[in-house]
Amino acid sequence: MKEKRSIIIVALIVSIVLMFAKFSAYFITSSNFILTDAAESIVNVIASAFAFFSISLASRPRDVNHPYGHGKVEFFSVFIEGTLIGIAGITIVFKGTYSLFFPHEVQKILTGAIIIGITGAINGGLGYYMINRGKKLNSITLEADGRHLITDMVTSAGLVIGLTLMYFLPYPWLDSGLSVIVGIYIVVTGYKLLRKSIAGLMDEADFTVVNDIVNILNAQRKVEWIDVHNLRAQKYGHELHIDCHLTLPNYFDLNRVHDEVKLVDKLVNRNANVKTEFFIHTDPCLPNCCHYCSMPNCPIRSEPKNIDIEWTMENVTRNKKHFEQ
Structure with missing residues (x-):
């Protein structure tokens, strides 16, 4: 957990420094196109600050009021981040559309392109690092913040290309037109983060996680385990409850x-690479289980085994023993 907080603090400091750099580029150039990146940098700062808060809260041990821990706050953090990104993107689209009809002069374009290019490279490197660490530490907050920074890098790359075009093609509408395109891209990114956070808050099934658990059980199943069914998984931050x-x-x-x-x-x-808490309800076998049961020397067997049933996500997640499929 200390590593998560350290990464977020670094991201917050970097975001503040880069925000000032981008606004400096905007004041130098008066470009709406650059303003799109500068406005999004405000979101970076707010998102990193809230991510630090959510990770600190998620690290608290479970208590009477929160028997499953505080990990769900990370989904709320992603929700806030996605909302802020979406608002920034919509604002950029409206401002860019307005400037299409009322354009203004842009200056010192190459200087602005250099500043934006440097900030984009820094965000990209930090973003890839945060995504990799987020996956390893099972932190949706770190991963979401990292993807946000990758989005910023892509936006910055588009800005550099667009500013270069503006330098060689001095059309008054080009600055605002490009800013609208980037604004739409930012809105789509915000929507994806919102979708992911709502899925987590609503306990939507994560089929990748469930499939990984099923594969582990299926690969190392014992003859005593006649069947597994009604399997359900929920993620609470860096922990998994099954x-x-x-x-x-x-x-x-x-x-x-x-x-x-x-x-x-x-x-x-031992095998799932995520801390998992199990709640297992045990069922006694029935005579109808015998035809797929591998238990040797069974004193109550009513018929010989005649079929192998592989555990799949479909039959393991149903609330029925396998002979009822």
Whole structure:
């Protein structure tokens, strides 16, 4: 968690410095096109500040009021960031459209292009670093902030190209027209972040995560684990919570059942690369399970095994034993 906070603090400091650099470029050139990047840099600063707050809150241990921890705040952080990006993009589109009809003179274009190019390169390097660390640390906030910086880098690259065109093609409408295009791109980026945050807040199924868990269980399943069903996964920041039903032989005593449940927990936590909390409900096997059960020397078997059922996301997530599929 200390590493997450350190990365966000660095991102916040860099964002403040680059914001002043971009506004300097705007005041030098009076370019609406550059203003699009400068306006978005304000969002970078606010987003990094809120990301620092959310990561600090998410690091708090679970308590009576928050039995699953505070990790959900990271989705709220992404929601705020996406909203701010969207507002900035809409504002840029309106201002650029207005300036298409009432253009003004742009000056010292190459100076502005150099400043924007440098800020874009810095944001790109920092953004890629934050995305990689965010994935490794399972932090949606770091990853979202990093993608925002990558968006800033792409925007800056487009600005440099556009400013170069403006230098050689001095059309009055070109500055505003390009700013509208960039504004639309920023709006789309904000929408994607909003979509991702709402999916997390609404506990939308993350099929990639569920599929990874199913593959781990399927690859290392034991004969005692007759079937797994009603598997559901929820992400709370850097932690994953899973509940499922595990069918075991009905003649196992409570100690044996506990050992098998604990083994499933250890297996996933060792291989899933994400801290996972399991809530496993155990079901006793039924006679209808025999035809796909591999348990050797079973004292209650009613029929021989005649089929292998591979665990897939489809049959593991259903609230039914596999013979009911």
